[in-house]
Amino acid sequence: MIVKGERFEDPKTTITECGPLKSLEELDMMIEIPPEWLNNITSIEKRSETVVQNVLSDCHINCSNYKQRPRLDAKFTPKTLVCHDYKGGYLEDRHLAVEVETGNQYTFYNWSHIDIFVYFSHHFITIPPLCWINAAHQKGVKILGTIITEFEDGTKICEKIFKDSDTVQHFIKKLCKITEMFKLDGWLLNIENPLEDTAVLKEFVEGLTSQLHSINPETLIIWYDSVVEDGKLEWQNELNEKNLCFFERCDGIFLNYVWTEEKLLKSIEIAKERTIDVYVGVDIFGRNTFGGGQFNSYKAAEVIRRHSLSMAIFAPGWTHESIVQSDNSIGLMEHFFNKDCAFWNSLWPYLYTHPITTYFKTSFYRGADTNRFSLFLQQTQLSKIVHPKFSYLVPNYTEIPTLERKCHCIRLEYENDAPTCLINKQGLKNDPIIHNLFVCDIKAVDEVVVFFKKKAEPFGVLGWRLMVTLENGSRHVVTLNGKRRNSVNVNSSVTQVNPLSQENELVKILKKQYSVVRGVSEMVVYVFNVPMCHILEIGAILEEGDAVCLESFGIEPSTRKLLT
Template sequence: MPLNGTNHTVNVFDDSPYFKSLSDLDAWAKSPSNKLKGVMPYHSREVVEGVQAHNRGKLLVCHDYKGGYTESPSALSYTFNFWPYCDTFIYFSHHRITVPPSGWTNAAHRNGVRMLGTLIFESSGEEDCLRLLVGALPKCKTGPAIPHGDTSLPLSPHYAYLLAELAYQRGFDGYLLNFECPLRGRLEQTRILAAWISLLEIELKRRVGSHAEAIWYDSVVLTGDLRWQDRLNHYNLPFFIPSSGFFTNYTWPPHYPSLTAQYFISLDPTHLSRPKSLHNIFVGIDVWGRGSHGGGGFGCYKAISHIDPQFLGLSVALFGQAWTWESEQDKPGWTWDAWWTYERKLWLGPTNESEPITLPPPREGEPECPHGPFLPISSFFVRQPPPNPAALPFFTSFSPGVGRLWFVRGIKVMQTDDGWTDVDKNCSLGDLAWPRVALQWEHGEHEDALPELSSELCMTDAWLGGSSLQLTSSTPGSDAEDAFFRVSGCLFKH
């Protein structure tokens, strides 16, 4: 089409939400494309004062939701709202290359969280898996090449460069590397793969920034066999060494996290390509409970207690956290508001502290492992502030990224029948407002009981956007002449 007096060709791969093969990625790279506008750059968080956060394990959330790309602009969809506890978020799907939607990337970056895409090779991906290492091969017009005595594989930086360029142009921060198909080249192919991971790391940090990550998922081992280990050991160490981090499979028995820690501590630091610590190892937990200790769901705390991010220092990789939505959405009486209550209960605990929590039954055949009462996921991690407002101005409209109406300066300008979802609008909901508003007397001057204050999201009234935070107060009356109270302060802890 004509544009400013020139011919402009639209590359159909410029805005592809994902790529089904490496050849699709090559086709994208053949036409000029520009960095996507409107994607917020990553800004790191400030160090939390008084907390040895650098010695504590971190939280990685892997968002595997119905194949990905399911957000509907004309319906209320799942969104994630616990960024202060999360350090890295992976947008996962079963396409060869998963590109996080820009709205998800903005929501993460707004809170100082890295956003990763996924590079995955499953049962049908063996040919592409080999192509990744040797590069895009030219088509031969004279027939197949004649083999020579040297059977070693070449190592090409081609796809390391393209994947880093893709991350730069779409504004995300790296990849989860999920190689779930056997490597027929055996040791030769795994050796080259480990070297290729180093190339990808270098290209990502060069093109995206020093914060970029390439995280290896526990899958194939050094022999080329597909054998999940459920922990770090000498079979998968060659892939951990060049990567930013290691994401274990989730079917481990209770003693495996401590074995992983012991194995890591036994390693000679000079053998690692860069300094690493226990928090670079993310121990997997499936929230659906498929083979996970504790049975997933509200039993996740049992698995996290063995990983022990606070004292042992291992990190947690939470897989399929949208279980709260998927497992409940077809049940009678399900609404977005019911889900939000259910979701908060898993992450923050119930609004009523005395409310009983139904836990999943122990896995069949698993030895008894005593645990205390339910603990919400957030209780295991440091609540992190968003980036410094001097670097990234802080703004919130108390939006979970969904709504039913839209307001501008308090005036309703849009109304929908089924609601809307726009993850780009997701912002802080007030980290001190849930599950119960944190109240205290000013300067600690009173010994009287604090008034009761509850919080909820209101989607029927707002100043800007689709929602507001509604606080409801209840306090006993008094006949004293000097009786008064004032609710003030902040709903955020920075």
């Protein structure tokens, strides 16, 4: 780990940053004197057992057709892995402070659309920084560290740890300890130097996998397609007879990026019933990758998902790292968020959405802005990735079917250094439309509070629909009226709710908390009761006007929590 002052001088008090372990000696020292910040690590949140498969047309639905989108069993759907690899790692994210006053940094925030996050660097043992562990765990995403050996230094390390069964068992024991200490969910294994013999390496892969499973059955060990069974460093870009021995001893394989569809078919044949454990690599920088990467990454994603394989997205920070600020009309972060939204939207139909499972409140902070970096303060995002505002910043926008054919009704806005959501009717018919904003699986009973803050301009009246399923399996719709009505319906099918008066004490408290300024923004609050149920969908309706800029949204279990 990186320390302040001498390398291992009183580490408990001098460690002020997160960092990798560069040697076996550093591994021993970390176990002997663990850092105090281990106490701040968050355990992983339990996710819903279902996911929603995204489709291009799922951003809105006609009110008369409102229904729950189909749910799939998450255990049987292909997975999405993101491998961080941003400029070598351990930049502003290495700090333990809640906020770092360095702006214009990269952030990842689309947690509801991925399953696994790998923090990657080119150091021996990459332990993810605290902020990434907590950000992933709070959204139910597994986070893996990386074990890598490469070049001459890697060969020397391998000679030590793979010397014999005793040395490898000692190494496994230490890695299991580190995994427990940092509450990691597993490791990516990347041996990128040739070996004279792989017998002990195979023992390592199998032993680490089985021992971690005995400690925590939810852990994952994923092998990177590099060294083959005879010890040669030969990237196969497929699962075949040369690397099958490693795949059989762990939880999955991360294929190198230079694959073809024929190689994927070969991989499927070899994997047999374990095709979901084949993570097909896509290098977003486009280095020899199928389709060319960058904004053409959707081409690789389409082929991968057509064959029901898992996908490993490598270096998505390209959307930030590749920005050239030739257009001074917008700032770097607005440029980044626009480009990032465009990139992830281009992959939309090849991703799955994990439902939000807990009550939440959010102003959509993504963990970075022009003046600070703080993944610790990152907030819940829309389940729908907002459409980019500036299509001209995407070079081949009109050639990307997953972007060009996609509706713009939920669009990125950026004002006062904060991304927000513009809900609009641009290009839509005049029929009442529900904009699908949140996919949920929130257990609710008795009193529920819903509130939102919107800009006063553009003018619009925003109502809401909540689709819930009762304990007996029947469906019920909660309608939150944009304006007060003289009478409301409450029956077995529908519960209608009027907004609270602006003079209500709860409304006043929320206005103060969210800095509502008269004439600039508005706060609308609802309180209602439900029987034991699960909230499945939360959608918005423009009852009046053509657009509304949504700045904040919250759903809480009772007024008592908000009043105290």
